[in-house]
Amino acid sequence: MAKEKKFVEAITSMEEDFAQWYTDVCIRADLIGYTSVKGCMAIKPAGYAIWENIQAELDRRFKETGVQNVYMPMLIPENLLNKESELVQGFAPEVAWVTHGGSEQLQERLCIRPTSETLFCDFYAKDIHSHRDLPKLYNQWCSVLRWEKTTRPFLRSREFLWQEGHTAHATAEEAEERTVMMLNVYADFLEEVLAIPVIKGRKTDKEKFAGAKYTYTVESLMHDGKALQSGTSHNFDDIFAQAYDVQYTDRDNTLKYVHQTSWGMTTRVIGALIMVHGDNSGLVLPPRIAPTQVMVIPIRQDAEGVMDAAQKARGALMAAGIRTGLDDSEKSPGWKFSEQEMRGIPVRVEMGPKDVAAGQAVLVRRDTREKTIVKIDELPSAAAGLLEQIQKDMFERAKAHRDAHTYDAVTYEEFCETVDKKPGFVRAMWCGDQACEEKIKADTTATSRCMPFEQIRLADTCVCCGKPAKHMVYWGKAY
Amino acid sequence: MAKEKKFVEAITSMEEDFAQWYTDVCIRADLIGYTSVKGCMAIKPAGYAIWENIQAELDRRFKETGVQNVYMPMLIPENLLNKESELVQGFAPEVAWVTHGGSEQLQERLCIRPTSETLFCDFYAKDIHSHRDLPKLYNQWCSVLRWEKTTRPFLRSREFLWQEGHTAHATAEEAEERTVMMLNVYADFLEEVLAIPVIKGRKTDKEKFAGAKYTYTVESLMHDGKALQSGTSHNFDDIFAQAYDVQYTDRDNTLKYVHQTSWGMTTRVIGALIMVHGDNSGLVLPPRIAPTQVMVIPIRQDAEGVMDAAQKARGALMAAGIRTGLDDSEKSPGWKFSEQEMRGIPVRVEMGPKDVAAGQAVLVRRDTREKTIVKIDELPSAAAGLLEQIQKDMFERAKAHRDAHTYDAVTYEEFCETVDKKPGFVRAMWCGDQACEEKIKADTTATSRCMPFEQIRLADTCVCCGKPAKHMVYWGKAY
Numbered sequence: 001m002a003k004e005k006k007f008v009e010a011i012t013s014m015e016e017d018f019a020q021w022y023t024d025v026c027i028r029a030d031l032i033g034y035t036s037v038k039g040c041m042a043i044k045p046a047g048y049a050i051w052e053n054i055q056a057e058l059d060r061r062f063k064e065t066g067v068q069n070v071y072m073p074m075l076i077p078e079n080l081l082n083k084e085s086e087l088v089q090g091f092a093p094e095v096a097w098v099t100h101g102g103s104e105q106l107q108e109r110l111c112i113r114p115t116s117e118t119l120f121c122d123f124y125a126k127d128i129h130s131h132r133d134l135p136k137l138y139n140q141w142c143s144v145l146r147w148e149k150t151t152r153p154f155l156r157s158r159e160f161l162w163q164e165g166h167t168a169h170a171t172a173e174e175a176e177e178r179t180v181m182m183l184n185v186y187a188d189f190l191e192e193v194l195a196i197p198v199i200k201g202r203k204t205d206k207e208k209f210a211g212a213k214y215t216y217t218v219e220s221l222m223h224d225g226k227a228l229q230s231g232t233s234h235n236f237d238d239i240f241a242q243a244y245d246v247q248y249t250d251r252d253n254t255l256k257y258v259h260q261t262s263w264g265m266t267t268r269v270i271g272a273l274i275m276v277h278g279d280n281s282g283l284v285l286p287p288r289i290a291p292t293q294v295m296v297i298p299i300r301q302d303a304e305g306v307m308d309a310a311q312k313a314r315g316a317l318m319a320a321g322i323r324t325g326l327d328d329s330e331k332s333p334g335w336k337f338s339e340q341e342m343r344g345i346p347v348r349v350e351m352g353p354k355d356v357a358a359g360q361a362v363l364v365r366r367d368t369r370e371k372t373i374v375k376i377d378e379l380p381s382a383a384a385g386l387l388e389q390i391q392k393d394m395f396e397r398a399k400a401h402r403d404a405h406t407y408d409a410v411t412y413e414e415f416c417e418t419v420d421k422k423p424g425f426v427r428a429m430w431c432g433d434q435a436c437e438e439k440i441k442a443d444t445t446a447t448s449r450c451m452p453f454e455q456i457r458l459a460d461t462c463v464c465c466g467k468p469a470k471h472m473v474y475w476g477k478a479y
Numbered sequence: 480m481a482k483e484k485k486f487v488e489a490i491t492s493m494e495e496d497f498a499q500w501y502t503d504v505c506i507r508a509d510l511i512g513y514t515s516v517k518g519c520m521a522i523k524p525a526g527y528a529i530w531e532n533i534q535a536e537l538d539r540r541f542k543e544t545g546v547q548n549v550y551m552p553m554l555i556p557e558n559l560l561n562k563e564s565e566l567v568q569g570f571a572p573e574v575a576w577v578t579h580g581g582s583e584q585l586q587e588r589l590c591i592r593p594t595s596e597t598l599f600c601d602f603y604a605k606d607i608h609s610h611r612d613l614p615k616l617y618n619q620w621c622s623v624l625r626w627e628k629t630t631r632p633f634l635r636s637r638e639f640l641w642q643e644g645h646t647a648h649a650t651a652e653e654a655e656e657r658t659v660m661m662l663n664v665y666a667d668f669l670e671e672v673l674a675i676p677v678i679k680g681r682k683t684d685k686e687k688f689a690g691a692k693y694t695y696t697v698e699s700l701m702h703d704g705k706a707l708q709s710g711t712s713h714n715f716d717d718i719f720a721q722a723y724d725v726q727y728t729d730r731d732n733t734l735k736y737v738h739q740t741s742w743g744m745t746t747r748v749i750g751a752l753i754m755v756h757g758d759n760s761g762l763v764l765p766p767r768i769a770p771t772q773v774m775v776i777p778i779r780q781d782a783e784g785v786m787d788a789a790q791k792a793r794g795a796l797m798a799a800g801i802r803t804g805l806d807d808s809e810k811s812p813g814w815k816f817s818e819q820e821m822r823g824i825p826v827r828v829e830m831g832p833k834d835v836a837a838g839q840a841v842l843v844r845r846d847t848r849e850k851t852i853v854k855i856d857e858l859p860s861a862a863a864g865l866l867e868q869i870q871k872d873m874f875e876r877a878k879a880h881r882d883a884h885t886y887d888a889v890t891y892e893e894f895c896e897t898v899d900k901k902p903g904f905v906r907a908m909w910c911g912d913q914a915c916e917e918k919i920k921a922d923t924t925a926t927s928r929c930m931p932f933e934q935i936r937l938a939d940t941c942v943c944c945g946k947p948a949k950h951m952v953y954w955g956k957a958y
Binding site for chain 2: 034035037040042045048049051068070071072073074075076077093094095097098099101109112119123138145
């Protein structure tokens with residue numbers, strides 16, 4: 001009695017059910033698997049390889065700015081967590097508590113880190129003595145845990161992978177400079193590597209990180225018109241330093257509090273990759289992040305010369321620095337095309353007996369399905385050029401989609417109708433009062449995404465209450 | 480009122496107190512910091528950079544054998560852990576239990592992974608259907624937690640970093656082949672990269688992994704004559720597959736159990752690096768793993784041309800692919816030398832006004848303190864050659880030390896006296912009975928390290944009981 005082999009079904013179309021389409025892609029592109037651990041997923045090789053490329057790209061960028069990697073414990077004693085009141089209130093409802101070690105009940109319970117400000121503060125308090133010890137520019141790659149009620153692959157899971165940078169500086173100015181610098185690293189990475197255009201801005205007080213003075217964010221727009229916070233950078237000023245007593249002796253021999261920042265990017269951005277670029281055939285990966293950039297698929301691989309030519313093509317592409325696979329399995333070419341498309345591999349090279357005879361190969365773009373026939377000698381340069389073009393086009397396409405789904409509203413009626421009818425960002429003026437933010441959320445479910453660095457004065461009054469406007473805000477429904 | 484700056488004291492000598500010497504090196508070489516989390520350390524940049532290099536080297540070797548990286552949850556539901564009885568008995572006394580999520584008590588408690596066989600089995604049971612799905616060659620980089628009573632930096636801490644490979648195969652032969660293959664990867668890495676000679680062998684049943692059929696190990700000898708298990712590779716046969724029901728449909732359409740392996744290497748090997756190569760001036764890092772391979776130290780950096788020459792030297796070294804630092808701080812040259820030695824940087828380049836005038840530089844080896852003067856044009860090639868030589872010499876020196884501290888014993892009296900008087904490995908014959916192993920441990924505190932692949936018949940009878948001997952065993956006191 002054999003186990004039944006699952007029949008490979010078509011995925012739900014995104015127009016029919018975007019949420020189901022998303023889940024289907026996660027599963028069918030082999031990015032994740034479900035586990036017996038509620039709210040936690042297994043990241044499979046195809047998903048983890050994307051994360052490894054994200055890590056390599058970000059890590060290099062961090063290190064170029066002087067950041068060093070470290071590792072802090074995953075457990076936080078309760079008394080340590082409790083020192084900063086806003087942080088506790090923000091995170092206490094969603095932490096997991098360890099109460100027993102082996103068969104013994106612990107005298108003090110510990111939580112699994114939901115984020116590590118407390119641990120870095122505790123460490124800095126011991127490790128920083130003098131102005132000569134500053135700045136500290138530390139980062140760690142790890143997993144964190146937040147006891148979420150409802151979860152979705154990559155977007156919201158109890159445990160997720162991320163990096164968290166934690167820096168300490170002598171002055172408020174330096175901390176502010178670092179906060180913005182790291183936001184720019186994220187923006188650059190998202191646009192240049194993931195081909196995801198972003199809006200850079202500051203979060204309102206309501207939406208900022210618990211305990212931060214300012215939170216900066218990069219916001220991106222998914223294909224369904226919902227926003228996704230894709231990376232955040234926080235300026236803590238000396239708020240945490242006061243709570244955890246992180247001081248240094250300055251040049252003038254007086255004790256001063258350090259000024260801190262933290263900044264993080266998570267496996268959520270894999271969700272963004274799927275929802276910005278994916279289509280009804282599956283994942284579409286930008287070439288710079290794709291674990292496999294080109295898949296060579298022989299047609300009639302039993303025919304003379306085909307496998308040989310395919311292997312040579314793969315070798316030539318790899319020699320040109322292109323991450324190349326060769327699908328020499330026993331599946332039909334059509335099946336292999338579907339798999340390559342589902343997995344989002346940017347380019348496939350088709351080679352059949354006729355191509356071999358003609359000394360050519362067929363290049364097919366994953367994003368547009370456009371075909372090009374090239375001489376076999378020109379394959380590596382043609383593929384490299386095509387990958388660059390795809391990267392550029394994917395960004396432009398995502399930007400055009402974002403811009404076409406960004407609306408302005410001056411009156412509250414306009415605002416509510418836009419949020420209701422037109423999925424996307426709505427730009428509108430705001431007085432700065434939290435009451436208006438809360439009313440907007442209650443009336444429309446849209447939240448303030450950010451006050452963009454690039455402000456445009458759309459009107460003189462708040463879209464909600466009519467009082468004088470202070471900020472232009474991007475609003476939207478969000479993941 | 481300024482914080483007191485700690486005076487930099489000399490470290491304890493290893494002859495005086497090896498354990499204190501070890502801790503001093505960990506702290507003074509800036510590898511770790513203490514935290515407020517009992518039994519857990521902070522790995523500082525100098526320590527983490529070593530781990531990053533270890534990861535890069537191992538990860539590349541794993542991938543060359545077809546291994547793919549994945550990520551499984553950090554939490555294990557109690558019922559999942561309980562399915563394999565030996566594993567539970569082995570790990571239950573030392574796991575940390577999560578009992579609350581936010582303010583709610585959980586219906587089922589979860590432990591933080593002490594190792595992830597259970598999670599991989601659970602995953603494979605869902606993910607493996609047919610012989611076409613095999614083999615699965617998965618690995619993950621993560622931290623694990625074991626509730627240890629007494630802890631020491633790197634050697635034994637409640638949380639530690641590691642990689643754990645978990646593979647599933649169609650046949651017992653393939654699983655055995657993979658188990659040995661990965662042990663060889665570890666041995667090769669330890670000898671070629673960390674310059675640590677190893678004994679490869681199989682653990683006795685008493686010392687094997689809970690639930691494994693066979694555990695293979697690479698054992699190394701520390702400077703104080705104690706052994707350190709430096710990497711293990713386990714063959715589970717179909718023991719876990721039966722407990723977790725991991726089956727596949729074979730070509731003959733019948734259901735069969737898969738055969739599994741797991742293998743791991745941890746931050747412990749950083750402890751081995753310290754204790755195999757270190758000296759009374761601090762850490763000594765083999766060039767291939769050293770985050771900084773050469774440190775350029777200008778002498779009288781205010782003198783004309785010195786800083787310029789030092790910067791050029793650094794540039795030339797980096798252009799030659801050598802990881803090079805430049806210490807242009809305001810400390811004295813002597814202080815800088817001490818720091819470079821404490822941190823174990825394999826080579827320093829001294830450049831003073833006289834050297835600049837003579838167009839030369841002074842190379843000083845960290846391991847032997849030997850000085851060489853080279854023409855500035857030849858600096859990159861001379862440094863590269865020296866680094867290769869140091870790598871080779873460090874391995875040979877460690878091997879000579881290991882061999883000089885490996886003793887043979889035929890009678891029990893010899894055996895006990897050797898363990899008592901001569902720190903190192905003792906080789907002796909064993910009948911295969913656990914009773915003798917236990918008696919030896921009780922009498923001497925030495926444990927069986929392994930039954931080496933290379934067997935020598937030292938005698939016909941067991942060193943302990945006099946019954947016919949089955950195996951030659953390496954015994955030793957161990958970390």
